[in-house]
Amino acid sequence: MDDEIDRGHARALRRLPGRAYWLIGLVALGMLGAWLVLEIQASVTAYVNAEGLWSKMQKQSVLAMYRYSGSGDPRDLAEARQTLRTPLEDLALRQALDRDPPDLEAAYRHVRAAGNRPEDHDRLIWVYRLLADAPYLRDSVRAWRRTDADLRTQAGIADELEARWRRGTPDADEIAAYRSRLYEINARIYPLTVEFSDSLARGAAAIRRLLLLSSAVAFALLAWYSLRVMQHTLRHVRETEAEFRMAFHQAAVGMLKLAPDGRIVQANEALAKLLGTSLAELRDMRVQDMVPAEDLDRTADGADWQQWLQSGERRLLTRDGRVRWVRWTASPLARPGASADRIFVLLEDVSDAHAMAREIAHQATHDELTGLINRREIGRRLGEGLAQARRGDIVHTLAFIDVDRFKLVNDTCGHAVGDRFLRRFVNLLSEQLQGGDWLGRLGGDEFAVFLHGADLGHGLRTMEEIHGLLSRTSFRWDGREMPFHCSVGLVEVNASAADVEWLLSAADAACYLAKEEGRNRVRAYSDANRALARRRYDLDWVTSAQAAIAERRLLMYAQKIVPLHAPEAGLRYEVLVRMRGMDGVLHPPGEFLMAMERFGQATAVDGHVLDAVLGEFDRHPGHLQRLASCHVNISAQSIADPAFLARVTERLDRRPAVASRLCFELTETAMIGNLADARRFIDAVRERGCRVALDDFGSGLSSFAYLKDLPVDIVKIDSAFVRDIGKGGSDLAMVRSMAQVARALGKETIAEGIESAETPPRLARIGIDFAQGYALHEPCPLEELIRQAGAGGEAWPIMQA
Ligand code: C2E
Numbered sequence: 156m157d158d159e160i161d162r163g164h165a166r167a168l169r170r171l172p173g174r175a176y177w178l179i180g181l182v183a184l185g186m187l188g189a190w191l192v193l194e195i196q197a198s199v200t201a202y203v204n205a206e207g208l209w210s211k212m213q214k215q216s217v218l219a220m221y222r223y224s225g226s227g228d229p230r231d232l233a234e235a236r237q238t239l240r241t242p243l244e245d246l247a248l249r250q251a252l253d254r255d256p257p258d259l260e261a262a263y264r265h266v267r268a269a270g271n272r273p274e275d276h277d278r279l280i281w282v283y284r285l286l287a288d289a290p291y292l293r294d295s296v297r298a299w300r301r302t303d304a305d306l307r308t309q310a311g312i313a314d315e316l317e318a319r320w321r322r323g324t325p326d327a328d329e330i331a332a333y334r335s336r337l338y339e340i341n342a343r344i345y346p347l348t349v350e351f352s353d354s355l356a357r358g359a360a361a362i363r364r365l366l367l368l369s370s371a372v373a374f375a376l377l378a379w380y381s382l383r384v385m386q387h388t389l390r391h392v393r394e395t396e397a398e399f400r401m402a403f404h405q406a407a408v409g410m411l412k413l414a415p416d417g418r419i420v421q422a423n424e425a426l427a428k429l430l431g432t433s434l435a436e437l438r439d440m441r442v443q444d445m446v447p448a449e450d451l452d453r454t455a456d457g458a459d460w461q462q463w464l465q466s467g468e469r470r471l472l473t474r475d476g477r478v479r480w481v482r483w484t485a486s487p488l489a490r491p492g493a494s495a496d497r498i499f500v501l502l503e504d505v506s507d508a509h510a511m512a513r514e515i516a517h518q519a520t521h522d523e524l525t526g527l528i529n530r531r532e533i534g535r536r537l538g539e540g541l542a543q544a545r546r547g548d549i550v551h552t553l554a555f556i557d558v559d560r561f562k563l564v565n566d567t568c569g570h571a572v573g574d575r576f577l578r579r580f581v582n583l584l585s586e587q588l589q590g591g592d593w594l595g596r597l598g599g600d601e602f603a604v605f606l607h608g609a610d611l612g613h614g615l616r617t618m619e620e621i622h623g624l625l626s627r628t629s630f631r632w633d634g635r636e637m638p639f640h641c642s643v644g645l646v647e648v649n650a651s652a653a654d655v656e657w658l659l660s661a662a663d664a665a666c667y668l669a670k671e672e673g674r675n676r677v678r679a680y681s682d683a684n685r686a687l688a689r690r691r692y693d694l695d696w697v698t699s700a701q702a703a704i705a706e707r708r709l710l711m712y713a714q715k716i717v718p719l720h721a722p723e724a725g726l727r728y729e730v731l732v733r734m735r736g737m738d739g740v741l742h743p744p745g746e747f748l749m750a751m752e753r754f755g756q757a758t759a760v761d762g763h764v765l766d767a768v769l770g771e772f773d774r775h776p777g778h779l780q781r782l783a784s785c786h787v788n789i790s791a792q793s794i795a796d797p798a799f800l801a802r803v804t805e806r807l808d809r810r811p812a813v814a815s816r817l818c819f820e821l822t823e824t825a826m827i828g829n830l831a832d833a834r835r836f837i838d839a840v841r842e843r844g845c846r847v848a849l850d851d852f853g854s855g856l857s858s859f860a861y862l863k864d865l866p867v868d869i870v871k872i873d874s875a876f877v878r879d880i881g882k883g884g885s886d887l888a889m890v891r892s893m894a895q896v897a898r899a900l901g902k903e904t905i906a907e908g909i910e911s912a913e914t915p916p917r918l919a920r921i922g923i924d925f926a927q928g929y930a931l932h933e934p935c936p937l938e939e940l941i942r943q944a945g946a947g948g949e950a951w952p953i954m955q956a
């Protein structure tokens with residue numbers, strides 16, 4: 156509808172110059188008509204004048220000859236000849252013009268000699284040339300021609316009379332005969348002159364009538380057309396103005412016209428509503444009055460033109476002093492031909508978006524149950540504390556607190572009581588902290604306390620005090636007393652700490668020690684014994700993993716990845732490695748992979764897994780046909796190892812059919828830790844048709860910002876976000892926004908760690924593409940999965956929303 160109106164205006168505007176040309180054309184035509192009327196009248200007058208002179212001279216000449224016939228006075232003869240010259244020259248003029256081509260030089264000579272008025276010369280000549288054959292004038296010319304013979308005769312009589320008088324005085328009869336001839340000539344010429352003038356006058360009248368009529372028609376046409384154009388233009392101007400007014404006043408966004416000094420020239424209802432005021436009040440305001448004082452550029456007294464021209468987000472004050480956020484889009488306005496002296500501003504209320512952004516930022520950094528900062532924010536703040544310590548001026552203490560036997564509270568009293576217990580515990584704990592200290596929740600029943608500016612000795616004393624107070628207090632429920640017992644591990648945050656992860660694991664290790672020693676106590680981390688123990692522990696795992704590789708005790712398990720929307724033709728799963736110990740116990744990768752990584756051995760595992768998977772494909776060629784995607788995990792070390800990449804590409808190049816069925820999973824931290832290597836690896840495998848998934852998205856410290864730059868096809872959302880999704884709250888919001896962002900970037904999403912059958916429909920509703928978890932499929936030996944698939948045992952549960 157609006158579109159139609161706009162197109163109508165555009166058309167009207169396009170036609171306007173055309174209409175103006177038409178008008179100008181019509182006016183010019185009218186002027187041409189008027190000029191023609193005047194010109195024709197002047198020409199007719201010229202001919203009437205010429206004819207008047209012609210007749211007068213011809214008559215005078217007859218009269219002079221009449222006298223001369225009786226008197227013989229040479230003066231009479233001279234007069235007769237002199238006056239007869241006019242008609243004779245006119246005759247010569249006509250003959251000059253009748254010549255082919257017309258002799259214009261002679262014509263001008265004769266018209267002058269005939270004694271015509273100089274201003275008539277041109278008209279006499281040109282009207283004859285153009286219109287001698289036209290009706291009316293044709294008749295006049297014919298009458299003129301018929302006088303020719305008599306004029307010549309008259310000239311001849313003059314000669315005869317002169318000769319006669321030279322011979323002696325003529326007698327009375329002779330004189331009478333001459334006079335009678337002259338009389339006859341006169342009698343013949345007179346009617347011809349009358350006819351000449353009459354047809355000339357009739358012609359002039361006819362032309363005048365015609366011209367008057369056409370002028371009247373042209374004028375009527377001109378008037379009608381001008382009126383129409385005016386009406387049209389006026390209507391369009393009015394409509395456009397009305398539409399603009401309507402758009403201005405009824406627009407959903409605020410609009411404002413400002414004078415350079417900030418005075419409000421015009422404002423609309425939406426703005427008044429936004430500011431909780433009336434239009435009348437707005438008109439008395441200056442823009443400076445609606446912006447918080449601290450946002451004003453005070454050097455310019457708020458009346459700075461440039462300041463108001465800057466677009467962006469601004470805060471405005473409502474009438475009752477609340478702050479609203481608006482998107483301010485300003486453009487200078489200029490009247491035609493003048494420089495800009497007004498600013499037009501569009502103000503869009505973005506307060507809700509701001510509130511939401513604040514809320515999301517809060518949710519992303521805080522724990523919902525306790526309101527404490529979460530693991531991510533703990534990591535960030537700890538990083539800040541460590542940076543401070545590295546600058547050398549301060550040390551802090553980090554405490555890792557684990558509530559003793561919290562599981563028991565949960566199991567015996569239910570989760571709701573468990574939640575209350577934790578909240579009460581947190582309240583007690585935070586009451587003991589001082590400015591600069593902070594408390595955060597690492598997860599479950601684990602907390603971190605940061606004691607600002609406290610060295611390990613000071614930290615130990617403080618935490619002992621707090622711990623003592625906590626253990627003397629207890630939580631009462633249903634007649635039972637549950638003490639707030641906890642194990643606390645401390646580490647000093649000083650320049651020698653490797654990184655944030657190290658600090659957390661050191662504090663964790665000290666806490667572990669406290670638990671080992673019988674719980675409910677505080678222990679500090681001491682580098683030497685801890686590091687040694689760790690190394691010994693790692694080495695044990697590395698040795699047994701290496702042996703497992705050699706003895707083929709590294710087993711391939713697989714877990715299905717289930718589509719949440721349309722059913723899928725092929726099978727999709729992730730390969731997960733397991734280690735069978737010498738004692739027959741099956742170890743998950745969490746136990747040995749970290750140790751392998753710390754000893755730079757992770758690539759051996761990845762290479763083995765890849766070869767094992769490709770070996771399965773070679774053994775079961777039919778399986779490849781039924782396979783949609785097989786996901787293989789790759790560790791950070793392998794990504795950075797060119798030899799590993801060469802091994803992968805060599806394998807892929809040998810099996811072109813396999814590449815499109817393989818998807819490599821790279822964790823967020825592995826990629827971001829080494830972006831350049833990650834890119835090289837990803838590009839190489841994608842070039843060969845493989846796909847790449849970003850694993851454990853959300854678990855690291857990275858964010859959406861990286862997602863944009865990483866050339867991955869799939870995003871796997873970390874199970875930490877998915878686990879509690881049934882409770883709604885921030886996790887659901889986070890997963891939803893992850894799905895939205897991934898979709899916007901053209902990536903597929905997989906949610907990991909689905910432990911409840913109620914979760915998949917929820918995930919489907921918020922746009923997640925695939926799901927993976929114990930509730931859908933427990934990891935099983937890869938061979939078993941392949942066998943099942945081959946036996947046609949595929950009935951993938953499709954989780955519909
Ligand atoms: P991941 O790649 O994120 O794999 C998913 C992990 O979640 C697997 O643990 C899987 O058993 C577990 N899981 C599946 N469903 C659920 C569930 O409903 N709830 C919970 N809590 N967990 C679930 P797994 O097999 O212990 O592997 C742990 C990690 O070890 C993997 O995390 C992956 O990063 C790594 N990994 C596994 N296999 C390999 C491998 O062959 N090479 C490398 N480099 N890393 C591997």
Ligand code: MG
Nearest residue numbers: 729788820850
């Ligand atoms: Mg994985």
Ligand code: MG
Nearest residue numbers: 850851871907
């Ligand atoms: Mg994962």
